Amino acid sequence: MNYILDDGIAVISLDDGKANAVSISFVELLNSYLDQAEQEASAVIITGRTGMFCAGFDLKAFQQGAEVADKLVAGGMAMLTRLYEFPLPVIAACDGHAIGMGAFLLMASDNRIGANSDFQxxxxxxxxxxxxxPVLLALIHDRISIAEKTMAVVxxxxxxxxxxxxxxxLDKLVDQNSLxxxxxxLAKDLSALPKEYYCMNKRSLRKASLECMHADLK
Known part of the structure; x- marks a missing residue:
């Protein structure tokens, strides 16, 4: 994972050379980058690499016992909740597979732009x-269309x-080279909106879902 500040935009790139699996270290590093973005950025872009956005939880962690598994799941749910109420615009730029937690990272982002390429x-x-x-279900209810819920979720x-x-x-597809x-x-356009009211209105719109998400984190 890498972080750069580009003209006031925090670009967080996921690339471990493999599946970009969500591990405990993934959660800790993403949170540290979000901390940094809150201090110096006007918007956040989360992206992967060509062919792989994020393939979900690191399943090897679940083989290390209940304590590790519980810590990972709890950390992952808190990470998604933080993204969903993040005070700055969050944009996902996806040009690769988004499976499980990868798909939920998309759902927790404000805007989701996909490349017109070959992924699932x-x-x-x-x-x-x-x-x-409950955290995942709250995102599902907010972001997945009624017509697709059974097929996508069940x-x-x-x-x-x-x-x-x-x-x-996803919200839109663009040419792969222009992703x-x-x-x-888009990040620059959204950065021009009043920051205080962007945060306030985002959290007001998602209030019921965020309350359910925070209740599950306790």
Missing amino acids: ICLPETSISMPFT QSKRYSPAESIAAGF MEEAKN
Whole structure:
């Protein structure tokens, strides 16, 4: 994972050379970068690499015992909640697979721009015998379209980038070569909005969901 400040925009790039799996160290590092962004940035862009945005939780951590697994899940849920109420605009620029927690990172972002390329977005929980937490369900109810909820959530459907727009995972597709330019232009436009009221109105709009999410973190 890497952080750069580009003309006031914090760009957080996920790239471990593998699946960009969400581990305890992933959560800690992303939180530290969000801390930094709050101090110096006007908007945040989260991106992966070509072919891989994020493939979800690091399943190896779940093999290390209940204590490690519980810490990872708790940290992941707190991370998603923080992103969903983050005071600055959060834009996801996706040009690769977003599976499980990867898809939830998209859902927790304010705006989701996808590259018109070859990847899949999926909630695999049913297919891998895992439940959805209240935090995840709150994001699902807010972001996934009614028409697609059963297929996306219960049936673990794999969505192409084009299909992901109607489902609610992405907002728009752009040419692969212009993905980051589009994300940065949007970040600059959103940065021009009054910061205090952006945060206030975001949290007011999502108040009921955020209350459910915070209740689950206790």
